[in-house]
Amino acid sequence: MSAPNCLRCLVRPSAGIPSSTAPRTAAHAAARTAAPLAPLAPLAPLVPRSAPFSTTAANARPKKEAQGKDSSKGHVRAGKRLTLGKFKKDRVAEKGRPPAPGERKAYRKRITLSNDNAIAVPWLTDLSPTDLADPANIAKVLALPDEVQDQLRASEAFKPTQCWGMFRKPAVLVRKETVDVMSRMQASVAKRQTLRLALTGDKVSGKSMTLLQAMTHAFLNNWIVIHLPEAQELTTACTEYAPVPGTEPAQYMQPVYVLKLIQAIKRANEKVLAKTYTVSAHPELPQNIPANTPLLALANVAKEPDAAWPVFQALWSELTAQGANRPPILFSLDGLAHVMKVSDYRSPAFELIHAHDLALIRLFADALGGGVQFPAGGAVLAATSRSNAPRAPSMELALAQREAEQAARQKGDVSKDGSKAGVPQRDPFFRGYDDRVEAVLRSVQVLRLGGIDKLEARALMEYWAASGMLRATVDEKTVSEKWTLAGNGVLGEMERATLLTARV
Amino acid sequence: MASPANLLRLCARPTRRLQSLRAATVQKSALRRTLTTTQWRPAAARDTDDNTKEAAEEFDQVFSNPGEFLRSYLRDDKITDEERQLASRMLEDWKNVPPNTQRQFNQLTDNINTSVAPLRRPVMAKRDSFWNSEEVDTDLITDEIGEDDFEEDDMMSFGHAKLEEHREFREYARLAVWEMPLLSKLAKPFQPPVDGEVLRFRYTTYMGEFHPADRKVVVEFSPVDIPGLSEAQQLKLKKLAGSRYNPEKDIIKMSCERFEHQAQNKRYLGDLVEKMVATAKDPTDMFEDVPLDTRHHKFKQQIKFPKEWYLTEERKKELLAQRKQALLLDEQKRTEGAMIDGVQTIQHALLNAKPVEEAVTVARGRPIRGRR
Structure with missing residues (x-):
């Protein structure tokens, strides 16, 4: 087989370019003159300088100047170079000072309790100590006194998601459940007992707000209030922890959080703590506390996280000292599901620590389970959260069981076997139950919060309209409309339907 | 050949x-050929x-x-x-x-x-022929030449198809009119199962055609119906049935298509039920430590229109009374002047608001004295 082309020169057999038009380089000309009889020389002029057709883009062709220049400097780069940020170069944005660390979060989490632009409601009165437990006040909006505002703020009872910043003065709606809880608290204090109650209900149905009202009631009646505002801060492994020496199985304290808590307690309950005195000496603390010292002084001992837990223990033992003259105590926690599960902390053996092995939570769980007797009575309240809640099947089950038992008791099914019928039972094939949690919740009362009725809704909407936040006549029609829109008067949904719409 | x-x-x-x-x-x-498809x-x-x-x-x-x-x-x-x-x-x-x-x-x-x-004359196979390709096919009735040519003397094939379809319709119509009524002679009246018949079998037929599923037999029964079982034994029977138990209907449903014939499968199921009942009656292990497993079953909630929502005459009256009450309440508030209007409140507040003092610009630093 013979090749169609000459293999020695690999000349492409494309004819058509006469030798005169074909560009000749000096080298070619030299070759011709020097060796005219060389076999390749006659072919050289026939070599086409450009192919008859090409797939290369026209603008990718090397430029004439580049051709003319000496190309020994380096290879000529053809084509378009990639230039990034061609037009951005000379534009320098005015950035200013970037926010300091934590500033954005502080802005996000800030709590505004008053708004000078809002219209003052003329008929708004401050709460008096007995107001919240008075059934006559149902469906009334009452304002929080200034002093209580400070106390509530100190114990972090207000939440950034609540709409305090829309009104001139923080005020709360007294609903039936409020009066129910407060009267239960009063009754238990009258009997020197401890009310143990879990508040549950749908999302934005006012669980935290009822907790706030309970705290308000406690502050107004000179109780001591210990409030754990966010249970998740204790169990999501975001605060320091250390084993409590001499505990078997090991318990863990959270010194930084406890220090913060002691300071909050101190600020919120200053007056009451100043009037309450220790019954025993506490020489083990960094600062010697003899007997008959105000509890405020004891609380003041905690200056460093190292001493926080012993001080808190001393404070707790003083507060629960039997036979002493003590005010009633309210111990409350928001976000119950977080403390009714295994926490995110790990032991030195890298095993997950149960939330009830964290000393502070164990204290609360004991109190909620009925293991602690307050000398002058009091209340242990826990509110569940529905939007930020990890799965706690045991808690859900226990609450449902308590609720069903309460309902059966109210109906009058006193028979023990009969009451078992409607009570939900454990799923025998589910593993995630927690005996410790169920033991704690075995005897608590459960209050389910639902929607408010129309009378309460009307009172609330009148307050909104009088504050200038609702541009409508508050008549039955409007109230019904918003009440229905809010899923039969779910409080948060009413706010969303009425206050938080941008319709003006 | x-x-x-x-x-x-x-x-x-x-x-x-x-x-x-x-x-x-x-x-x-x-x-004789070396390879032939003809029967020997x-x-x-x-x-x-x-x-x-x-x-x-x-x-x-x-x-x-x-x-x-x-x-x-x-x-x-x-x-x-x-x-x-x-x-x-x-x-x-x-x-x-x-x-x-x-x-x-x-x-x-x-x-x-x-x-x-x-x-x-004997047909001699040619030595070099390729699979006797030149052999004349003598069993062809026609010579197949020009067969499909249309001679303009017939309907098109669509017409024939339509006619064929029409014939088929008529055939079935004849069947329906003349032969189907005769089937009613074969009909048997339904006999509801009596007390002793607790097993309900289901068979599948494909009208005489072969089908891999026609051997399948399904049996359903309720443990309550089985005679002579105490409550504990019924519970054990349910536990034995495992995922074949439907807790909503309280029915055990089992099927078998292991054997070739329906009758064999049915026999097997019958034996199995008997065996299960016998085991359930056996008191040696009553499975008291095993809870009844219903994870296989998804309970369906039957959603019904609530009775209270029906607009009966009474309910209508009640609603009317409520609305009247609401209107009265509004009217009362209006006459008392206690009705609150958000827009009016805002306008009133704006009218009564104290005017804010206008800001006065103050030059920074010391005032410049005339010095040239």
């Missing part, structure tokens, strides 16, 4: 008393049967006219006297036939033999 016509010809061969065909058979056996048959000539041997001997001669045949026949010693008489009489008759007619007969026989000869 495997075509039906050739086969037929070969089968018919023993009855023909023709030498050429016989020769063809012999030659054929010699030329034993060679007829090799048979040791007496009759076939005789027939083979008879084949050895070809007779051009009856005279020759009769003469040859008379030469045979085995024939009886009556046959001999008959044959000689017939020979006499043949001899009396005029010679012209005899010649004509001979000629006719020759003609037939010559004209049929090509048919009888």
